Amino acid sequence: MMPPIPPVNRVFRLPRGPQNMATATAISRAEGDEFGKPCRQVPISSANAISLPLDNIEKRDAILDVIAGDDTTDKDACWGQTTKHAGSDGDERRATKDHREIVVSDDEEHTVDKNILEDSRHCDGSMYRGMDVWWKQVYRIVDRNETRLQAMALSDPMDCFIHDGICVQHKPRCMLQIFSLELAKIPVDGGFVELYGYIAVRDELDPLLNFIINISRDEPIIVEQGSLIDMVGPKRGIEMMDQALIEYDVRIKAGELEKDDLQLIDGASTIGPAVDWNCPLKFQIASDSGAVGLTLSYLHAAVEATVEVLILDARSSFNLSLGCLTSGLNNEIRLFEGAIAESCFLKRSVVAVLKDSLIVLKLKLGSLLSSSDQHCCSFKSKAHGHDIQEIKTDFALFSVKVTWSTLPEAMDLWQQ
Numbered sequence: 001m002m003p004p005i006p007p008v009n010r011v012f013r014l015p016r017g018p019q020n021m022a023t024a025t026a027i028s029r030a031e032g033d034e035f036g037k038p039c040r041q042v043p044i045s046s047a048n049a050i051s052l053p054l055d056n057i058e059k060r061d062a063i064l065d066v067i068a069g070d071d072t073t074d075k076d077a078c079w080g081q082t083t084k085h086a087g088s089d090g091d092e093r094r095a096t097k098d099h100r101e102i103v104v105s106d107d108e109e110h111t112v113d114k115n116i117l118e119d120s121r122h123c124d125g126s127m128y129r130g131m132d133v134w135w136k137q138v139y140r141i142v143d144r145n146e147t148r149l150q151a152m153a154l155s156d157p158m159d160c161f162i163h164d165g166i167c168v169q170h171k172p173r174c175m176l177q178i179f180s181l182e183l184a185k186i187p188v189d190g191g192f193v194e195l196y197g198y199i200a201v202r203d204e205l206d207p208l209l210n211f212i213i214n215i216s217r218d219e220p221i222i223v224e225q226g227s228l229i230d231m232v233g234p235k236r237g238i239e240m241m242d243q244a245l246i247e248y249d250v251r252i253k254a255g256e257l258e259k260d261d262l263q264l265i266d267g268a269s270t271i272g273p274a275v276d277w278n279c280p281l282k283f284q285i286a287s288d289s290g291a292v293g294l295t296l297s298y299l300h301a302a303v304e305a306t307v308e309v310l311i312l313d314a315r316s317s318f319n320l321s322l323g324c325l326t327s328g329l330n331n332e333i334r335l336f337e338g339a340i341a342e343s344c345f346l347k348r349s350v351v352a353v354l355k356d357s358l359i360v361l362k363l364k365l366g367s368l369l370s371s372s373d374q375h376c377c378s379f380k381s382k383a384h385g386h387d388i389q390e391i392k393t394d395f396a397l398f399s400v401k402v403t404w405s406t407l408p409e410a411m412d413l414w415q416q
Contacts, residue, residue: 115286116267122249123266135270139202139245147208151236151306151350155384155405167383170406172301175352176201176240176271178212178294179331181229184284185291186252187262194220195229195264197250199292205239205407209247217261220253228334229292234350237304237407243272248285250292264290271296278354280331295331302327302352303381305359306403307335309346314396317341321364327354332362343396353381359402365395 117135119126127141136142154170161169178201186193196217200209211233215221223229238244246269252262265285277300285292309322322336335349353359358378366372377389379402391398 115269115284116265117269120247120267123263127268135245135268138204139207139247141247141268143208145208147206147210147235149206149236149408151304151348152403152405153236153408155306155386155403157384160384170383172303172355172383173407174240174277175299175302175304175407176203176238176244176296177299177302177326177333177352178231178234178238178296179280179329179333180295181213181231182293182295183223183225183227183229183290184293185286186225186264187289188252190225192222192224194253195223195250196220196253197248197264199246199248199250201234201238202245202247203239204242204244207245210234210236210238213250217251217253217258230334230337232347236350237302237352237405239407240298243270245270246285246294248292252290262289263287265292278327278329280329297327297329297331299327299352299354301355303355303383304405304407305351305353305379305381306405307349307351307359307361308401308403309336309361310399310401311340311344311346312397312399314340314343316367316395318365318367318395321362322346323362323364324349324351325360325362326351327357327359335361340396355381357381361400363391363393363398365393367395 119130119133121127131137131142157170159169160167181199183193183195196215196219198209198214199212200214201212202209212231213229214232221230248265248267250264250266252264254261265287267287269285271283277298280295280297283294283296285294305326307324318340320336320338320340321334324333324335325331326333333349333351336346351359358380360376360378363375364372365375373393373395375391375393375398377391377400379387379389382404383406384404386401386403388399388401391400
């Protein structure tokens with residue numbers, strides 16, 4: 001049985017038609033759309049805002065240090081087929097026979113085989129058996145709690161060391177950015193389906209569940225093959241110093257009882273550093289029943305940007321699409337899409353941004369009686385602090401706040 005899923009806040013979303021997205025059947029460089037209509041830059045506001053404090057983090061055991069190695073010589077071979085585990089016994093950890101890591105090549109595409117770790121199913125309970133397996137220990141699989149580490153952990157640190165106006169105490173880190181999720185394949189013929197379940201990332205900074213989607217069976221989302229799945233996370237930035245684990249249990253609601261539902265994907269997959277950093281890639285979680293495609297990127301030296309959008313003085317109802325571009329990449333992250341009826345606060349979103357790069361927010365507004373209107377604002381990344389811009393439109397006044405933070409060191413967490 002799928003472990004209980006904590007309730008999530010839901011927002012009203014307008015029905016969407018087919019996205020005409022190509023099914024992600026291989027790993028490749030992902031090309032995004034252009035910016036489109038030229039953006040209108042808006043000035044920085046002098047308004048102040050208060051950042052939320054970091055929640056207390058319980059003292060935890062040291063995470064096993066995992067050092068990835070590669071014994072293959074063929075440039076097209078799988079990363080991580082043989083890696084060493086820095087445990088006391090020095091045992092090697094090897095990819096199972098039905099699992100392959102992400103493969104990237106500069107000159108051709110490579111398909112991904114059945115990329116699900118052996119004995120990682122929730123439906124048959126194998127996920128919770130054989131806990132001597134390295135990845136079950138490192139990522140604390142038996143702990144079903146959500147990550148305790150909050151975003152903005154070091155947005156206002158007290159121990160900075162400033163040199164030439166730059167903090168050299170808290171440095172950018174290797175991070176993972178997920179741009180989009182796509183319902184690539186379903187076990188039914190066409191049409192819309194009711195989808196529920198979760199996809200979460202476990203990293204070595206805090207290996208508890210960092211949800212990307214988290215949908216209850218009582219409130220499934222309606223999607224069709226080839227369309228995007230709205231992301232609710234991550235809750236905080238994802239560390240990618242070595243590798244990370246993606247855990248998932250996603251189903252299609254097919255009847256009154258859970259036993260009648262169709263399993264889409266179930267298990268866990270590890271992902272490791274690819275050949276190219278700072279380059280979007282397509283990765284597919286595939287099973288015999290279906291597949292979910294991910295577009296993601298490893299960002300070599302990045303900081304965490306927490307985006308908060310407040311809608312003030314809403315004059316009338318309107319449709320809003322909020323997208324985000326990061327680090328000079330053209331793959332848009334969809335932060336929100338739906339109808340706005342009154343002044344409100346949109347959900348908080350966390351995005352990884354390369355050092356000395358930009359995050360660009362695109363607001364598309366419209367109604368049944370008017371054509372869409374697009375506004376953009378951009379922010380340059382930095383280690384700490386926050387920036388605020390205001391955008392005045394015919395529909396409402398928007399206040400956009402971006403809070404900057406580097407990821408904390410694991411040792412800092414253990415000492416709390």
